[in-house]
Amino acid sequence: MQTAEGIRLVSRRNQLLRRAVKNYELYFFVLPAVTYFFIFCYLPMFGVQIAFKDFKPNVGIWGSQWVGLKHFRRIMTLPSFPQIVRNTLLLSVYSLAVGFPVPILLALSINEMRSSKVRRSVQTISYAPYFISTIVLVSLIEIFCNESYGMLNAIQRLLGAQTIPFLTKQRYFRGMYVLSGVWQSAGWSTIVYLSALTSIDPELHESAMIDGASRLQRILHINMSCILPTMSLLFILQVGGLMSIGFEKVYLMQKSVNLEVSEVISTYVYKQGLLQMQYSFSSAVGLFNSVVNCTLLVITNSIAKALDGNSLF
Amino acid sequence: MTSQQTHRISHTRGIRSRDDRMVDAIAYFIGACVILITLYPLVYVISASFSDPVLVISGKITLLPKGLTLDGYKRIFNYSLIWVGYRNTLIYASVGTIVNLCVTLPCAYALSRRDFVGRNVLTAFIAFTMFFSGGLIPTYLVMRNLHLVNNPLIMVLLGAVSVWNTVIARTFFQANIPLELQEAAYLDGCSTTQLFLQIVLPLAKPIIAVLSLFCAVGHWNSYFNALIYLSDTRLYPLQIFLRNILILDQMDTLTFGDPDSMEFLLRMMQLKESMKFGIVVVASVPVLVLYPFLQKYFVKGMLVGAIKG
Numbered sequence: 252m253q254t255a256e257g258i259r260l261v262s263r264r265n266q267l268l269r270r271a272v273k274n275y276e277l278y279f280f281v282l283p284a285v286t287y288f289f290i291f292c293y294l295p296m297f298g299v300q301i302a303f304k305d306f307k308p309n310v311g312i313w314g315s316q317w318v319g320l321k322h323f324r325r326i327m328t329l330p331s332f333p334q335i336v337r338n339t340l341l342l343s344v345y346s347l348a349v350g351f352p353v354p355i356l357l358a359l360s361i362n363e364m365r366s367s368k369v370r371r372s373v374q375t376i377s378y379a380p381y382f383i384s385t386i387v388l389v390s391l392i393e394i395f396c397n398e399s400y401g402m403l404n405a406i407q408r409l410l411g412a413q414t415i416p417f418l419t420k421q422r423y424f425r426g427m428y429v430l431s432g433v434w435q436s437a438g439w440s441t442i443v444y445l446s447a448l449t450s451i452d453p454e455l456h457e458s459a460m461i462d463g464a465s466r467l468q469r470i471l472h473i474n475m476s477c478i479l480p481t482m483s484l485l486f487i488l489q490v491g492g493l494m495s496i497g498f499e500k501v502y503l504m505q506k507s508v509n510l511e512v513s514e515v516i517s518t519y520v521y522k523q524g525l526l527q528m529q530y531s532f533s534s535a536v537g538l539f540n541s542v543v544n545c546t547l548l549v550i551t552n553s554i555a556k557a558l559d560g561n562s563l564f
Numbered sequence: 565m566t567s568q569q570t571h572r573i574s575h576t577r578g579i580r581s582r583d584d585r586m587v588d589a590i591a592y593f594i595g596a597c598v599i600l601i602t603l604y605p606l607v608y609v610i611s612a613s614f615s616d617p618v619l620v621i622s623g624k625i626t627l628l629p630k631g632l633t634l635d636g637y638k639r640i641f642n643y644s645l646i647w648v649g650y651r652n653t654l655i656y657a658s659v660g661t662i663v664n665l666c667v668t669l670p671c672a673y674a675l676s677r678r679d680f681v682g683r684n685v686l687t688a689f690i691a692f693t694m695f696f697s698g699g700l701i702p703t704y705l706v707m708r709n710l711h712l713v714n715n716p717l718i719m720v721l722l723g724a725v726s727v728w729n730t731v732i733a734r735t736f737f738q739a740n741i742p743l744e745l746q747e748a749a750y751l752d753g754c755s756t757t758q759l760f761l762q763i764v765l766p767l768a769k770p771i772i773a774v775l776s777l778f779c780a781v782g783h784w785n786s787y788f789n790a791l792i793y794l795s796d797t798r799l800y801p802l803q804i805f806l807r808n809i810l811i812l813d814q815m816d817t818l819t820f821g822d823p824d825s826m827e828f829l830l831r832m833m834q835l836k837e838s839m840k841f842g843i844v845v846v847a848s849v850p851v852l853v854l855y856p857f858l859q860k861y862f863v864k865g866m867l868v869g870a871i872k873g
Contacts, residue, residue: 277677280672283667285667288725294698294706297702299699356734357594360591363591375593375856377599378862379606383848390806405626438602440597467583519753524701525704534701537699539698
């Protein structure tokens with residue numbers, strides 16, 4: 252018995268080896284990518300140790316002195332840190348709350364349009380903002396929210412109301428951030444929903460109609476429930492990214508007047524690290540963020556997997 | 565497709581209830597809103613870029629250009645930094661896309677092969693980087709040790725492979741390259757490299773288009789790497805110049821004329837404001853003009869990545 256199993260094991264190993272040798276070229280195929288990930292992703296991971304050290308440029312990462320949790324203690328006692336975490340979370344929670352339902356509504360409406368020409372042009376036009384760079388987007392915000400010639404204030408004046416200093420008051424920052432984000436990505440995000448909607452079996456609709464279901468009822472009970480798995484998957488994945496709000500747009504929208512609400516973890520890391528040269532401290536902040544992100548992602552990813560076998564990997 | 569078919573059915577039966585018309589009205593209303601909200605800002609910026617700066621600043625432009633002038637554009641075309649940025653971006657985008665494809669495609673193909681020993685380990689090795697990263701500062705220090713800071717190579721190397729693109733390409737290979745084809749090629753004495761170059765790649769044109777587009781648009785629009793790693797003005801991509809002009813309000817105005825008179829200062833401010841509109845147009849037009857023709861590839865990429873990934 253034992254020997255038979257042993258032989259099987261050996262033959263399996265031989266088989267693997269033979270396959271590996273036969274396909275040796277495939278190892279050259281992955282070599283560049285593996286090298287890339289090693290240098291650009293894994294080496295920095297080793298460099299994370301400077302979060303536990305006092306980094307001195309002249310002695311390098313390995314030569315610097317270990318200081319344990321000193322930098323993490325400093326983060327915890329930093330008066331502005333809870334505010335920064337709060338800003339990060341609020342920006343993403345608001346973006347999710349507003350940005351999540353809009354593409355669904357949009358996709359359901361586009362799907363109901365009878366004329367395919369109209370449908371296609373609405374789709375194409377709604378994709379446009381996605382291709383605009385963040386810098387152009389932020390300057391569009393500044394143009395349209397400008398107090399003297401911006402369109403929003405022109406409407407205010409038309410209604411006889413006072414003009415609003417959108418750009419210089421911090422309480423408008425989150426609104427501008429979230430709404431411009433919806434403007435930019437809502438159309439693009441309909442793609443996934445629309446493809447889910449087009450894959451619905453027409454027979455479902457037909458039999459519902461025979462049963463006397465109205466169009467609205469069919470939208471609510473057939474279309475909505477058919478895109479529900481897509482919805483929940485996308486929702487979970489977006490929750491996974493709650494703490495990893497992008498640097499680019501926030502940084503561009505930051506002004507000294509709105510810093511209290513606009514400072515998020517990534518911009519803080521950049522300023523403390525690269526502008527103020529506090530390498531170790533800012534790495535500690537970054538590490539804190541990475542660990543939170545990673546935990547969120549692992550949790551949400553396993554929920555997604557449990558839901559419908561769909562996951563990132 | 566579905567709704568089209570069902571609509572046809574409801575048409576032939578002649579049941580168009582109030583409910584039915586209401587849904588129509590809402591759907592088209594939302595569609596109209598989307599078109600309006602999306603297009604208006606874009607049309608406005610184009611109009612303003614052709615208008616008299618004085619009228620723009622005083623809020624006189626609503627939709628169509630007023631006081632038509634090409635002054636702003638003339639100045640933009642003479643503003644050499646924009647064109648330095650344009651050139652650099654084109655170089656980074658084209659070289660970066662080629663590097664990206666050369667690294668991503670073979671790797672994705674290898675990972676798509678079920679008979680590739682070590683495939684799961686390597687997939688995990690790559691996927692792990694999606695969950696955890698060293699962060700900005702450690703990455704910066706590594707790049708500095710590699711002498712990649714303020715080196716144009718960083719613009720094509722950093723981000724050369726993304727996990728996401730690899731997943732998209734791997735999924736494509738798994739779904740679209742029949743196993744029998746590969747076996748037949750091996751029986752004919754093909755080597756793996758020959759198989760990949762002569763049989764797999766020609767079949768992979770759609771995914772090559774998808775990846776190149778994602779990569780090129782990404783290069784065109786991103787400024788983060790340049791902000792962090794480049795300090796030499798001559799190496800800046802377009803977006804960094806745009807940021808300096810549009811967001812930080814730094815524009816080299818010496819070329820505008822005699823800087824002593826008050827009148828000139830006012831005029832200069834107006835010109836600067838109106839030049840911004842033209843710059844937005846010049847920087848966005850290439851992508852906005854091209855994407856409608858290429859959108860089917862983008863959509864394909866989105867779907868492969870989102871559903872099968």
